[in-house]
Amino acid sequence: MSADDISRAMQATYDHYYLSEGYRRRYPEPNIATMAYLLQNGLADVSQILDFGCGNGRYSLALLEKTKAHLTAYDISAASLAEFESQLRSTPHRERVSFVHDNLDGLNRYASYDAILMLFGVLSHVVERDLRLQTLHKMRSLIRPDGKLILSVPSIFRRRPWELLKYSLARAMGYAAPPQDEAGNIRFTRRIEGRNLTFFYHLYSLRTLREELAEAGFAIMECQPESLFPEWLVTQSSLVRCIDRRLCSWIPAQLGYGMRVLADPV
Incomplete structure (x- = not known):
């Protein structure tokens, strides 16, 4: 599949995901730990926020309650x-x-941003490295010199091991078709509200994330686990959420279900 085909497929997947209310049921609220992280890093006091890949506003709506900033979704x-x-x-x-909506150039009409958010694996849905770098370069052009990029990506050491093995073997044997011919790229199917939906992911190590950010003009200032348990479980259970926050303080970022990163423009 071409990059355009994948983009159209992901649009269709997420349109169905939201229209069916499957997303809202699976992720009924923000990850409280991520919200706390945003506020600890000063988002309550900024003027311009870009929530890139905002979805149904799961994080943006909560942020609007805590800040007087203008938010671009x-x-x-x-x-x-x-x-x-x-x-x-x-x-x-x-x-x-x-x-x-789906127009990067449309972001140019607003002032440069104090904070850019790419939360819950948004960057990982851009499955070709060149396109991810284009996206990150775009973010670099939009952020203020003293701005903050906060993003989270799925960890290659925790997510979808069978799919990762399957496509790793396909690459080793020489029959992996694009985009699965790139290391770390996977796709998987999940049944949601009576329909099989295919998701494309690029899984990251801290090294590969640091390399891509550096190439686009960002430096990682801090990295921590986004959660130990899957986000749907953390957002649906207060008990799991409490346990998760305690355990996350003990583990390295790459052993988290996802990695949460603060990066500065350089």
Whole structure:
């Protein structure tokens, strides 16, 4: 599949995911630890935030309650943005949000950003390295010199081991088709609301994440586990959430279900 084919497939996947309410059921609220991390890093005091890959506003809506910033919400899924906007109508925050649908150049019309968020594996859905670097270079061009990039990506040491093995063997034997011919790239299928949906992922080690960020003009200042348990479990169970936060303080970032990173422009 070409990069354009994958992009269209991911749009269709996430449109169905949001329209079926499967996403909202699976992830009913933000990861509280990630929200705390955002606030600890000053997002309550900034003026311009870009939530790149905002989805249905799971994090943006919570941030709007904690900040007076203007927030730009970007996503490739029209259904996710429609759901986000619908939820905004019952809040006093609508005038502080601008929506951009699947148009990177549309981000240029706003002021440079104090903070850019790429949370919960957004970068990993861009499955070709060149396109990921283009995306990161775009973020670098939009961020203020003293701005902060906060992102989280799935760890190659924790996520989807069978798919990772399958495509690693295919590459070794010379029959992996693009984009699975790139190390770390996988795809998998999940049944959601009566339909099989295919997801494309690029799994990261800390080394490969650092390399891509550096090539785009960012330096990692801090890295920690996003969670030990899957995010759906952390967001649905207060007991698991409590256990998860305690265990995350003991493990290295790469053993987390995902890695959460603070990066500065250089």
